[in-house]
Amino acid sequence: MAWYTDTTTERKKAKKSLWVKCKKCHSHIYENEWINNLNVCPNCNYHGSITSWERINLIFDKDTFVELFSNISPIDSLKFNDLKGSYKDKYENNIKKTGISEAVTTGHGKINGNQAVIAVMDFRFLGGSLGSGTGEKILQAANYAYDKDLPYIVFSASGGARMQEGALSLMQMAKTCAGVARLNKKNIPYISVLTNPTTGGVSASYAMMGDLNISEPGALIAFAGRRVIEQTIGEKLPDDFQTSEYLLEHGFVDSIVNRKDMKNYLSNVLSYYNR
Amino acid sequence: MGLEVDNTAVMELEEKKAEVIKEDLSPWEIVKKSRHPNRPILQDYLEQIFSNFIEFHGDRYYSDDKAMIGGFAEIEGKKVMLIGHNKGKSTNENIDRNFGMAKPEGYRKALRLMKLAERFNVPIVTIIDTPGAFPGLEAEERGQAEAIAKNLTEMASIEVPIICVVIGEGGSGGALGIGVGDKILMLSNAIYSVISPEGCASILWRDAKFAPDAAEALNLTANALLKHGVIDEIINEPGEGAHSNYEEIADSVKKSILNNIKDLKGLQTDELIQKRFEKYSGIGKFSTNS
16 A cells, blocks of 8 residues: 555646636636536637536426436447447447436426427437437437427437447437427427437438527537538638528527526426416 | 259249348448449439429529429329429439438428419329538528428428339438428338438548448448338349439339329228328337336
Protein backbone atom coordinates (compact mmCIF):
# COMPACT_ATOMS: atom_id res chain seq x y z
CA MET A 1 0.00 0.00 0.00
CA ALA A 2 1.27 3.43 -0.85
CA TRP A 3 2.35 5.54 2.13
CA TYR A 4 1.46 8.75 0.33
CA THR A 5 -1.57 9.87 -1.68
CA ASP A 6 -1.16 11.08 -5.19
CA THR A 7 -2.21 14.65 -4.59
CA THR A 8 -2.07 15.66 -8.25
CA THR A 9 -4.64 13.07 -9.24
CA GLU A 10 -6.77 13.93 -6.22
CA ARG A 11 -6.63 17.59 -7.07
CA LYS A 12 -7.47 16.88 -10.70
CA LYS A 13 -10.46 14.80 -9.62
CA ALA A 14 -11.68 17.56 -7.32
CA LYS A 15 -11.23 20.14 -10.03
CA LYS A 16 -13.06 18.00 -12.52
CA SER A 17 -16.08 17.63 -10.30
CA LEU A 18 -16.22 21.31 -9.34
CA TRP A 19 -16.12 22.88 -12.77
CA VAL A 20 -17.99 22.33 -15.99
CA LYS A 21 -16.50 23.53 -19.24
CA CYS A 22 -19.09 24.93 -21.66
CA LYS A 23 -18.83 23.13 -24.98
CA LYS A 24 -19.60 26.29 -26.91
CA CYS A 25 -17.89 29.27 -25.26
CA HIS A 26 -15.40 27.09 -23.34
CA SER A 27 -15.80 29.12 -20.17
CA HIS A 28 -15.49 27.26 -16.88
CA ILE A 29 -18.68 27.30 -14.88
CA TYR A 30 -18.95 26.29 -11.26
CA GLU A 31 -20.75 22.96 -11.30
CA ASN A 32 -23.49 23.99 -8.89
CA GLU A 33 -24.21 27.05 -10.96
CA TRP A 34 -24.36 24.89 -14.12
CA ILE A 35 -26.81 22.48 -12.52
CA ASN A 36 -28.93 25.23 -10.98
CA ASN A 37 -29.11 26.78 -14.42
CA LEU A 38 -30.51 23.47 -15.81
CA ASN A 39 -27.26 22.54 -17.62
CA VAL A 40 -27.43 25.78 -19.58
CA CYS A 41 -24.34 27.97 -19.82
CA PRO A 42 -24.97 31.23 -17.91
CA ASN A 43 -22.47 32.96 -20.22
CA CYS A 44 -23.58 32.02 -23.74
CA ASN A 45 -26.93 30.24 -23.24
CA TYR A 46 -25.57 26.99 -24.67
CA HIS A 47 -28.07 24.26 -23.80
CA GLY A 48 -26.11 21.25 -22.57
CA SER A 49 -27.67 17.81 -22.61
CA ILE A 50 -29.88 16.60 -19.79
CA THR A 51 -31.16 13.13 -19.02
CA SER A 52 -34.71 12.03 -19.77
CA TRP A 53 -35.56 11.96 -16.06
CA GLU A 54 -34.13 15.42 -15.45
CA ARG A 55 -36.31 16.60 -18.33
CA ILE A 56 -39.40 14.88 -16.96
CA ASN A 57 -38.87 16.44 -13.52
CA LEU A 58 -38.49 19.83 -15.15
CA ILE A 59 -41.66 19.59 -17.21
CA PHE A 60 -44.18 17.75 -15.05
CA ASP A 61 -45.93 18.88 -11.89
CA LYS A 62 -44.54 17.19 -8.82
CA ASP A 63 -45.65 13.56 -8.36
CA THR A 64 -47.95 13.54 -11.40
CA PHE A 65 -45.76 11.59 -13.85
CA VAL A 66 -46.63 7.94 -14.39
CA GLU A 67 -44.14 5.94 -16.41
CA LEU A 68 -45.48 3.60 -19.11
CA PHE A 69 -43.93 0.79 -21.17
CA SER A 70 -40.77 0.68 -19.04
CA ASN A 71 -40.59 -3.07 -19.61
CA ILE A 72 -39.27 -2.59 -23.15
CA SER A 73 -35.53 -2.96 -23.83
CA PRO A 74 -33.31 -3.85 -26.82
CA ILE A 75 -32.39 -7.30 -28.08
CA ASP A 76 -29.55 -8.12 -30.44
CA SER A 77 -31.68 -9.79 -33.09
CA LEU A 78 -29.03 -9.48 -35.83
CA LYS A 79 -26.12 -10.60 -33.59
CA PHE A 80 -24.38 -7.44 -34.70
CA ASN A 81 -20.63 -7.30 -34.11
CA ASP A 82 -18.27 -4.51 -35.07
CA LEU A 83 -14.66 -3.73 -34.19
CA LYS A 84 -15.57 -2.77 -30.64
CA GLY A 85 -17.61 -5.89 -29.92
CA SER A 86 -21.24 -6.90 -29.87
CA TYR A 87 -24.33 -4.73 -29.85
CA LYS A 88 -25.55 -6.78 -26.89
CA ASP A 89 -22.54 -5.74 -24.78
CA LYS A 90 -23.04 -2.15 -25.84
CA TYR A 91 -26.65 -1.86 -24.76
CA GLU A 92 -26.11 -3.87 -21.59
CA ASN A 93 -23.36 -1.42 -20.62
CA ASN A 94 -25.66 1.47 -21.51
CA ILE A 95 -28.45 0.09 -19.34
CA LYS A 96 -26.01 -0.23 -16.43
CA LYS A 97 -24.52 3.20 -16.99
CA THR A 98 -27.78 5.14 -17.45
CA GLY A 99 -30.25 3.18 -15.34
CA ILE A 100 -32.77 3.32 -18.19
CA SER A 101 -33.53 0.44 -20.51
CA GLU A 102 -34.11 2.23 -23.83
CA ALA A 103 -33.22 5.55 -25.46
CA VAL A 104 -36.64 6.95 -24.62
CA THR A 105 -38.72 7.24 -21.45
CA THR A 106 -42.50 7.32 -21.89
CA GLY A 107 -45.46 8.14 -19.68
CA HIS A 108 -48.15 10.65 -18.83
CA GLY A 109 -48.68 13.38 -16.27
CA LYS A 110 -49.67 16.98 -15.70
CA ILE A 111 -47.92 20.11 -16.95
CA ASN A 112 -49.19 23.03 -14.85
CA GLY A 113 -52.37 21.02 -14.49
CA ASN A 114 -52.67 20.06 -18.19
CA GLN A 115 -52.71 16.32 -18.91
CA ALA A 116 -50.33 15.08 -21.60
CA VAL A 117 -48.63 11.93 -22.80
CA ILE A 118 -44.91 12.23 -23.34
CA ALA A 119 -41.87 10.47 -24.78
CA VAL A 120 -38.47 11.85 -23.81
CA MET A 121 -35.36 10.67 -25.57
CA ASP A 122 -32.06 10.34 -23.73
CA PHE A 123 -28.89 10.96 -25.70
CA ARG A 124 -26.75 9.04 -23.19
CA PHE A 125 -28.36 5.77 -24.26
CA LEU A 126 -26.56 4.74 -27.48
CA GLY A 127 -26.60 8.33 -28.72
CA GLY A 128 -30.37 8.42 -28.43
CA SER A 129 -30.50 6.15 -31.45
CA LEU A 130 -33.82 4.90 -32.76
CA GLY A 131 -33.96 1.13 -32.32
CA SER A 132 -36.90 -1.29 -32.37
CA GLY A 133 -37.58 -0.81 -28.66
CA THR A 134 -37.34 2.98 -28.98
CA GLY A 135 -39.79 2.97 -31.89
CA GLU A 136 -42.12 0.61 -30.03
CA LYS A 137 -42.25 2.89 -26.98
CA ILE A 138 -42.84 6.01 -29.07
CA LEU A 139 -45.64 4.24 -30.97
CA GLN A 140 -47.21 2.79 -27.83
CA ALA A 141 -47.20 6.19 -26.15
CA ALA A 142 -48.84 7.66 -29.27
CA ASN A 143 -51.45 4.90 -29.12
CA TYR A 144 -52.05 5.70 -25.44
CA ALA A 145 -52.61 9.36 -26.34
CA TYR A 146 -54.93 8.20 -29.14
CA ASP A 147 -57.01 6.02 -26.83
CA LYS A 148 -57.26 8.66 -24.10
CA ASP A 149 -57.66 11.70 -26.40
CA LEU A 150 -54.66 13.34 -24.76
CA PRO A 151 -52.10 15.62 -26.45
CA TYR A 152 -48.81 13.93 -27.24
CA ILE A 153 -45.38 15.50 -26.73
CA VAL A 154 -42.08 14.01 -27.90
CA PHE A 155 -38.70 15.42 -26.86
CA SER A 156 -36.11 14.24 -29.37
CA ALA A 157 -32.37 13.93 -28.80
CA SER A 158 -30.87 11.49 -31.23
CA GLY A 159 -28.12 10.81 -33.71
CA GLY A 160 -30.59 8.90 -35.91
CA ALA A 161 -31.52 5.30 -36.62
CA ARG A 162 -29.66 2.57 -34.70
CA MET A 163 -27.32 0.93 -37.21
CA GLN A 164 -26.86 -2.17 -35.07
CA GLU A 165 -30.46 -3.15 -35.79
CA GLY A 166 -30.10 -2.79 -39.56
CA ALA A 167 -33.27 -2.18 -41.57
CA LEU A 168 -35.37 -2.98 -38.49
CA SER A 169 -34.29 0.39 -37.10
CA LEU A 170 -35.02 2.10 -40.43
CA MET A 171 -38.55 0.71 -40.28
CA GLN A 172 -39.09 2.37 -36.89
CA MET A 173 -39.27 5.63 -38.83
CA ALA A 174 -42.32 4.32 -40.68
CA LYS A 175 -43.73 2.74 -37.53
CA THR A 176 -43.57 5.90 -35.40
CA CYS A 177 -44.97 8.00 -38.25
CA ALA A 178 -47.87 5.55 -38.57
CA GLY A 179 -48.64 6.41 -34.94
CA VAL A 180 -48.49 10.12 -35.74
CA ALA A 181 -50.78 9.58 -38.74
CA ARG A 182 -53.44 8.06 -36.50
CA LEU A 183 -53.23 11.02 -34.11
CA ASN A 184 -53.64 13.36 -37.09
CA LYS A 185 -56.73 11.47 -38.24
CA LYS A 186 -58.32 11.81 -34.82
CA ASN A 187 -57.29 15.47 -34.48
CA ILE A 188 -55.15 14.89 -31.43
CA PRO A 189 -52.38 17.46 -31.12
CA TYR A 190 -48.82 16.28 -31.35
CA ILE A 191 -46.02 18.60 -30.23
CA SER A 192 -42.46 17.78 -31.18
CA VAL A 193 -39.63 19.35 -29.22
CA LEU A 194 -36.30 19.07 -31.02
CA THR A 195 -33.29 19.27 -28.71
CA ASN A 196 -29.59 19.00 -29.39
CA PRO A 197 -29.00 16.94 -31.49
CA THR A 198 -31.92 15.72 -33.60
CA THR A 199 -30.50 14.23 -36.77
CA GLY A 200 -30.78 11.52 -39.42
CA GLY A 201 -33.69 9.12 -39.24
CA VAL A 202 -35.25 10.79 -36.22
CA SER A 203 -35.37 14.21 -37.88
CA ALA A 204 -36.73 12.49 -41.02
CA SER A 205 -39.62 10.91 -39.11
CA TYR A 206 -41.63 11.83 -36.01
CA ALA A 207 -39.40 14.73 -34.89
CA MET A 208 -40.33 16.84 -37.92
CA MET A 209 -43.98 15.83 -37.89
CA GLY A 210 -45.20 17.89 -34.94
CA ASP A 211 -48.33 19.94 -35.39
CA LEU A 212 -45.98 22.28 -33.60
CA ASN A 213 -42.22 21.89 -33.85
CA ILE A 214 -40.49 23.57 -30.92
CA SER A 215 -36.77 23.70 -30.34
CA GLU A 216 -34.23 24.67 -27.72
CA PRO A 217 -31.70 27.36 -28.71
CA GLY A 218 -28.65 26.31 -30.70
CA ALA A 219 -29.76 22.71 -31.23
CA LEU A 220 -28.30 20.79 -34.17
CA ILE A 221 -31.22 19.67 -36.33
CA ALA A 222 -30.25 17.93 -39.55
CA PHE A 223 -30.97 15.16 -41.99
CA ALA A 224 -27.48 14.61 -43.42
CA GLY A 225 -24.33 15.22 -41.41
CA ARG A 226 -22.24 18.33 -41.97
CA ARG A 227 -19.20 16.31 -43.09
CA VAL A 228 -21.22 14.33 -45.65
CA ILE A 229 -22.64 17.52 -47.14
CA GLU A 230 -19.27 19.23 -47.27
CA GLN A 231 -17.87 16.22 -49.08
CA THR A 232 -20.82 16.21 -51.50
CA ILE A 233 -20.71 19.87 -52.42
CA GLY A 234 -16.97 20.38 -51.87
CA GLU A 235 -17.23 23.54 -49.82
CA LYS A 236 -17.47 24.68 -46.22
CA LEU A 237 -20.92 25.25 -44.77
CA PRO A 238 -22.00 28.38 -42.89
CA ASP A 239 -21.60 28.18 -39.09
CA ASP A 240 -25.29 28.49 -38.25
CA PHE A 241 -26.27 25.82 -40.83
CA GLN A 242 -28.63 23.18 -39.38
CA THR A 243 -29.19 24.98 -36.06
CA SER A 244 -32.62 25.63 -34.56
CA GLU A 245 -32.21 29.30 -35.50
CA TYR A 246 -31.54 28.32 -39.14
CA LEU A 247 -34.61 26.08 -39.16
CA LEU A 248 -36.77 28.79 -37.63
CA GLU A 249 -35.65 31.17 -40.35
CA HIS A 250 -36.45 28.58 -43.02
CA GLY A 251 -39.90 27.85 -41.65
CA PHE A 252 -39.45 24.39 -40.16
CA VAL A 253 -39.85 25.16 -36.47
CA ASP A 254 -42.52 27.27 -34.81
CA SER A 255 -40.54 28.65 -31.95
CA ILE A 256 -37.27 28.47 -30.05
CA VAL A 257 -37.85 28.19 -26.34
CA ASN A 258 -35.29 28.38 -23.52
CA ARG A 259 -35.16 25.35 -21.27
CA LYS A 260 -36.25 27.33 -18.22
CA ASP A 261 -39.37 28.54 -20.06
CA MET A 262 -40.30 25.21 -21.69
CA LYS A 263 -42.78 24.03 -19.05
CA ASN A 264 -44.78 27.24 -19.12
CA TYR A 265 -44.62 27.43 -22.90
CA LEU A 266 -45.99 23.89 -23.25
CA SER A 267 -48.70 24.35 -20.65
CA ASN A 268 -49.71 27.61 -22.28
CA VAL A 269 -50.16 25.84 -25.64
CA LEU A 270 -51.85 22.81 -24.04
CA SER A 271 -54.35 25.11 -22.31
CA TYR A 272 -55.85 25.76 -25.78
CA TYR A 273 -56.71 22.09 -26.22
CA ASN A 274 -60.42 22.07 -25.89
CA ARG A 275 -61.90 18.60 -25.76
CA MET B 1 -28.72 -50.03 -67.01
CA GLY B 2 -29.39 -49.28 -63.37
CA LEU B 3 -26.09 -47.47 -63.19
CA GLU B 4 -27.07 -45.08 -65.96
CA VAL B 5 -30.30 -44.08 -64.19
CA ASP B 6 -28.35 -43.43 -61.01
CA ASN B 7 -25.95 -41.29 -62.97
CA THR B 8 -28.69 -39.02 -64.29
CA ALA B 9 -30.06 -38.56 -60.80
CA VAL B 10 -26.61 -37.73 -59.49
CA MET B 11 -26.01 -35.30 -62.33
CA GLU B 12 -29.30 -33.60 -61.62
CA LEU B 13 -28.36 -33.28 -58.00
CA GLU B 14 -24.95 -31.92 -58.93
CA GLU B 15 -26.64 -29.30 -61.08
CA LYS B 16 -28.97 -28.34 -58.26
CA LYS B 17 -26.04 -28.14 -55.89
CA ALA B 18 -24.19 -25.87 -58.29
CA GLU B 19 -27.28 -23.64 -58.47
CA VAL B 20 -27.56 -23.47 -54.70
CA ILE B 21 -23.88 -22.59 -54.39
CA LYS B 22 -24.24 -19.96 -57.08
CA GLU B 23 -27.15 -18.37 -55.24
CA ASP B 24 -25.25 -18.36 -52.01
CA LEU B 25 -23.48 -15.04 -52.62
CA SER B 26 -21.96 -13.06 -49.79
CA PRO B 27 -23.82 -9.89 -48.78
CA TRP B 28 -20.98 -7.82 -50.23
CA GLU B 29 -21.24 -9.62 -53.58
CA ILE B 30 -24.96 -8.86 -53.54
CA VAL B 31 -24.20 -5.18 -52.80
CA LYS B 32 -22.03 -5.14 -55.90
CA LYS B 33 -24.74 -6.80 -57.99
CA SER B 34 -27.30 -4.28 -56.76
CA ARG B 35 -25.02 -1.54 -58.11
CA HIS B 36 -24.00 -3.32 -61.31
CA PRO B 37 -23.60 -0.76 -64.13
CA ASN B 38 -25.91 -2.75 -66.41
CA ARG B 39 -28.52 -3.51 -63.80
CA PRO B 40 -32.00 -2.70 -65.11
CA ILE B 41 -33.28 0.63 -63.80
CA LEU B 42 -36.74 2.17 -63.63
CA GLN B 43 -36.50 3.28 -67.29
CA ASP B 44 -35.97 -0.34 -68.35
CA TYR B 45 -39.03 -1.56 -66.48
CA LEU B 46 -40.98 1.35 -67.94
CA GLU B 47 -40.04 0.08 -71.37
CA GLN B 48 -40.54 -3.60 -70.67
CA ILE B 49 -43.70 -3.85 -68.57
CA PHE B 50 -45.46 -0.48 -68.38
CA SER B 51 -47.28 1.20 -71.24
CA ASN B 52 -49.01 4.52 -71.93
CA PHE B 53 -46.96 6.29 -69.29
CA ILE B 54 -48.38 9.75 -68.62
CA GLU B 55 -45.66 11.53 -66.70
CA PHE B 56 -46.58 14.35 -64.32
CA HIS B 57 -44.11 16.96 -63.24
CA GLY B 58 -43.35 19.18 -60.30
CA ASP B 59 -44.05 19.42 -56.60
CA ARG B 60 -46.00 22.71 -56.95
CA TYR B 61 -43.69 24.40 -54.43
CA TYR B 62 -40.23 24.59 -55.89
CA SER B 63 -39.34 22.56 -59.00
CA ASP B 64 -39.41 19.26 -60.84
CA ASP B 65 -36.97 16.67 -59.52
CA LYS B 66 -35.66 14.41 -62.27
CA ALA B 67 -34.31 11.94 -59.71
CA MET B 68 -37.89 10.99 -58.86
CA ILE B 69 -40.48 10.50 -61.57
CA GLY B 70 -44.09 9.47 -61.63
CA GLY B 71 -47.35 9.33 -63.48
CA PHE B 72 -50.19 7.12 -64.63
CA ALA B 73 -49.19 3.93 -66.40
CA GLU B 74 -50.68 0.62 -67.44
CA ILE B 75 -49.29 -2.76 -66.53
CA GLU B 76 -50.95 -5.45 -68.64
CA GLY B 77 -53.95 -3.19 -69.02
CA LYS B 78 -54.18 -2.54 -65.29
CA LYS B 79 -54.04 1.19 -64.52
CA VAL B 80 -51.71 2.29 -61.75
CA MET B 81 -49.85 5.30 -60.42
CA LEU B 82 -46.19 4.60 -60.99
CA ILE B 83 -43.63 6.47 -58.86
CA GLY B 84 -39.93 5.73 -58.65
CA HIS B 85 -36.34 6.73 -58.23
CA ASN B 86 -34.87 7.52 -61.62
CA LYS B 87 -31.28 6.38 -61.82
CA GLY B 88 -29.38 6.59 -65.09
CA LYS B 89 -26.90 4.31 -66.84
CA SER B 90 -24.55 6.69 -68.63
CA THR B 91 -22.65 9.41 -66.78
CA ASN B 92 -24.68 12.10 -68.50
CA GLU B 93 -27.96 10.45 -67.57
CA ASN B 94 -26.80 10.08 -64.01
CA ILE B 95 -25.74 13.69 -63.71
CA ASP B 96 -29.07 14.79 -65.16
CA ARG B 97 -30.98 12.54 -62.74
CA ASN B 98 -28.66 13.16 -59.78
CA PHE B 99 -27.86 9.41 -59.55
CA GLY B 100 -31.41 8.76 -58.36
CA MET B 101 -30.87 10.82 -55.22
CA ALA B 102 -34.04 12.84 -54.76
CA LYS B 103 -34.31 16.24 -53.13
CA PRO B 104 -37.25 17.44 -51.02
CA GLU B 105 -39.11 18.44 -54.19
CA GLY B 106 -38.83 14.83 -55.39
CA TYR B 107 -40.44 13.46 -52.24
CA ARG B 108 -43.08 16.19 -52.35
CA LYS B 109 -43.87 15.40 -55.98
CA ALA B 110 -44.17 11.72 -55.05
CA LEU B 111 -46.64 12.57 -52.31
CA ARG B 112 -48.63 14.82 -54.60
CA LEU B 113 -48.94 11.94 -57.08
CA MET B 114 -49.98 9.52 -54.34
CA LYS B 115 -52.78 11.92 -53.42
CA LEU B 116 -53.69 12.02 -57.10
CA ALA B 117 -53.87 8.24 -57.14
CA GLU B 118 -56.22 8.44 -54.19
CA ARG B 119 -58.38 10.91 -56.11
CA PHE B 120 -58.61 8.56 -59.10
CA ASN B 121 -58.78 5.44 -56.94
CA VAL B 122 -55.93 3.61 -58.65
CA PRO B 123 -53.30 1.51 -56.85
CA ILE B 124 -49.79 2.88 -56.40
CA VAL B 125 -46.63 1.08 -57.49
CA THR B 126 -43.36 2.55 -56.25
CA ILE B 127 -40.01 1.50 -57.66
CA ILE B 128 -37.16 1.93 -55.19
CA ASP B 129 -33.59 2.34 -56.41
CA THR B 130 -31.47 5.01 -54.76
CA PRO B 131 -28.17 5.33 -52.91
CA GLY B 132 -30.07 7.65 -50.57
CA ALA B 133 -31.78 11.01 -50.37
CA PHE B 134 -29.54 13.78 -51.70
CA PRO B 135 -27.25 15.10 -48.94
CA GLY B 136 -26.68 18.66 -50.08
CA LEU B 137 -26.99 22.19 -48.78
CA GLU B 138 -30.10 23.11 -50.73
CA ALA B 139 -31.80 19.81 -49.84
CA GLU B 140 -31.30 20.57 -46.13
CA GLU B 141 -32.38 24.16 -46.63
CA ARG B 142 -35.64 23.10 -48.25
CA GLY B 143 -36.36 20.47 -45.62
CA GLN B 144 -35.19 17.02 -46.73
CA ALA B 145 -36.03 15.65 -43.28
CA GLU B 146 -39.50 17.19 -43.30
CA ALA B 147 -40.24 15.99 -46.83
CA ILE B 148 -39.37 12.36 -46.03
CA ALA B 149 -41.10 12.46 -42.64
CA LYS B 150 -44.25 13.81 -44.27
CA ASN B 151 -44.29 10.97 -46.80
CA LEU B 152 -43.87 8.32 -44.09
CA THR B 153 -46.78 9.84 -42.19
CA GLU B 154 -49.08 10.35 -45.17
CA MET B 155 -48.34 6.97 -46.76
CA ALA B 156 -49.56 5.31 -43.56
CA SER B 157 -53.07 6.43 -44.43
CA ILE B 158 -53.22 6.71 -48.23
CA GLU B 159 -56.54 5.15 -49.17
CA VAL B 160 -55.42 3.01 -52.13
CA PRO B 161 -53.17 -0.06 -52.16
CA ILE B 162 -49.43 0.68 -52.25
CA ILE B 163 -46.98 -1.87 -53.63
CA CYS B 164 -43.28 -1.09 -53.28
CA VAL B 165 -40.60 -2.86 -55.31
CA VAL B 166 -36.93 -2.57 -54.34
CA ILE B 167 -35.19 -3.18 -57.67
CA GLY B 168 -31.61 -2.18 -56.82
CA GLU B 169 -30.36 -0.04 -53.96
CA GLY B 170 -32.71 0.65 -51.08
CA GLY B 171 -30.72 3.45 -49.51
CA SER B 172 -32.05 4.30 -46.07
CA GLY B 173 -34.53 7.16 -45.54
CA GLY B 174 -34.27 8.08 -49.21
CA ALA B 175 -35.72 4.68 -50.10
CA LEU B 176 -38.25 4.57 -47.30
CA GLY B 177 -39.55 8.00 -48.38
CA ILE B 178 -41.51 6.16 -51.09
CA GLY B 179 -41.31 2.77 -49.39
CA VAL B 180 -44.24 2.58 -46.98
CA GLY B 181 -46.84 0.24 -48.39
CA ASP B 182 -49.06 -2.79 -48.11
CA LYS B 183 -46.62 -5.13 -49.82
CA ILE B 184 -42.87 -4.72 -50.06
CA LEU B 185 -41.29 -6.76 -52.85
CA MET B 186 -37.59 -7.06 -53.40
CA LEU B 187 -35.38 -8.47 -56.13
CA SER B 188 -33.07 -11.25 -54.95
CA ASN B 189 -29.89 -9.23 -55.55
CA ALA B 190 -31.26 -5.90 -54.35
CA ILE B 191 -30.26 -4.41 -51.02
CA TYR B 192 -32.17 -2.38 -48.44
CA SER B 193 -30.33 -0.84 -45.55
CA VAL B 194 -30.41 1.74 -42.80
CA ILE B 195 -27.01 3.01 -43.96
CA SER B 196 -24.64 2.18 -46.81
CA PRO B 197 -22.09 -0.50 -45.88
CA GLU B 198 -19.34 2.04 -46.57
CA GLY B 199 -20.95 4.61 -44.27
CA CYS B 200 -21.51 2.05 -41.53
CA ALA B 201 -17.92 0.77 -41.81
CA SER B 202 -16.48 4.25 -41.58
CA ILE B 203 -18.45 4.92 -38.39
CA LEU B 204 -18.31 1.58 -36.56
CA TRP B 205 -15.08 0.19 -38.04
CA ARG B 206 -13.46 3.64 -38.44
CA ASP B 207 -12.58 2.73 -42.03
CA ALA B 208 -14.74 2.40 -45.16
CA LYS B 209 -12.63 -0.52 -46.36
CA PHE B 210 -14.48 -2.71 -43.87
CA ALA B 211 -17.63 -2.29 -45.98
CA PRO B 212 -17.85 -6.05 -46.68
CA ASP B 213 -17.95 -6.72 -42.91
CA ALA B 214 -20.57 -4.03 -42.45
CA ALA B 215 -22.61 -5.49 -45.34
CA GLU B 216 -22.58 -8.83 -43.55
CA ALA B 217 -23.56 -7.32 -40.19
CA LEU B 218 -26.34 -5.07 -41.52
CA ASN B 219 -28.53 -7.91 -42.83
CA LEU B 220 -29.31 -5.94 -45.97
CA THR B 221 -30.08 -8.79 -48.37
CA ALA B 222 -33.55 -9.84 -49.50
CA ASN B 223 -33.26 -13.19 -47.72
CA ALA B 224 -32.31 -11.60 -44.40
CA LEU B 225 -35.00 -8.93 -44.69
CA LEU B 226 -37.70 -11.47 -45.47
CA LYS B 227 -36.67 -13.41 -42.38
CA HIS B 228 -36.85 -10.26 -40.22
CA GLY B 229 -40.26 -9.26 -41.56
CA VAL B 230 -39.08 -6.08 -43.31
CA ILE B 231 -40.19 -7.26 -46.77
CA ASP B 232 -42.99 -9.54 -47.91
CA GLU B 233 -41.75 -11.23 -51.06
CA ILE B 234 -38.56 -11.96 -53.00
CA ILE B 235 -38.54 -11.76 -56.78
CA ASN B 236 -35.87 -14.15 -58.02
CA GLU B 237 -33.37 -12.87 -60.53
CA PRO B 238 -32.24 -14.95 -63.52
CA GLY B 239 -28.72 -16.34 -64.05
CA GLU B 240 -25.97 -13.99 -63.00
CA GLY B 241 -28.48 -11.40 -61.88
CA ALA B 242 -31.14 -9.04 -63.24
CA HIS B 243 -28.66 -7.55 -65.73
CA SER B 244 -28.19 -10.91 -67.46
CA ASN B 245 -31.74 -11.07 -68.79
CA TYR B 246 -33.88 -7.93 -68.85
CA GLU B 247 -36.94 -9.65 -70.27
CA GLU B 248 -37.00 -12.43 -67.75
CA ILE B 249 -36.64 -10.18 -64.69
CA ALA B 250 -39.16 -7.68 -66.08
CA ASP B 251 -41.63 -10.50 -66.56
CA SER B 252 -41.15 -11.74 -62.99
CA VAL B 253 -41.56 -8.21 -61.62
CA LYS B 254 -44.73 -7.75 -63.68
CA LYS B 255 -46.26 -11.02 -62.48
CA SER B 256 -45.48 -10.21 -58.89
CA ILE B 257 -46.95 -6.70 -59.08
CA LEU B 258 -50.12 -8.00 -60.77
CA ASN B 259 -50.57 -10.78 -58.22
CA ASN B 260 -50.25 -8.35 -55.36
CA ILE B 261 -52.65 -5.85 -56.91
CA LYS B 262 -55.14 -8.68 -57.22
CA ASP B 263 -54.65 -9.75 -53.62
CA LEU B 264 -55.17 -6.24 -52.27
CA LYS B 265 -58.12 -5.41 -54.51
CA GLY B 266 -60.76 -7.03 -52.34
CA LEU B 267 -59.94 -5.03 -49.21
CA GLN B 268 -62.17 -2.23 -47.98
CA THR B 269 -60.35 1.09 -47.42
CA ASP B 270 -60.63 0.90 -43.62
CA GLU B 271 -59.36 -2.65 -43.65
CA LEU B 272 -56.47 -1.72 -45.94
CA ILE B 273 -55.31 1.12 -43.70
CA GLN B 274 -55.79 -0.87 -40.50
CA LYS B 275 -53.73 -3.72 -41.96
CA ARG B 276 -51.01 -1.33 -43.05
CA PHE B 277 -50.92 0.15 -39.54
CA GLU B 278 -50.69 -3.31 -38.03
CA LYS B 279 -47.97 -4.31 -40.48
CA TYR B 280 -45.72 -1.43 -39.42
CA SER B 281 -46.68 -1.70 -35.75
CA GLY B 282 -45.36 -5.24 -35.86
CA ILE B 283 -41.93 -4.53 -37.32
CA GLY B 284 -39.01 -4.60 -34.90
CA LYS B 285 -37.57 -6.90 -32.28
CA PHE B 286 -37.19 -5.99 -28.62
CA SER B 287 -37.46 -7.51 -25.17
CA THR B 288 -40.50 -6.96 -22.95
CA ASN B 289 -39.23 -8.30 -19.64
CA SER B 290 -36.81 -5.78 -18.28
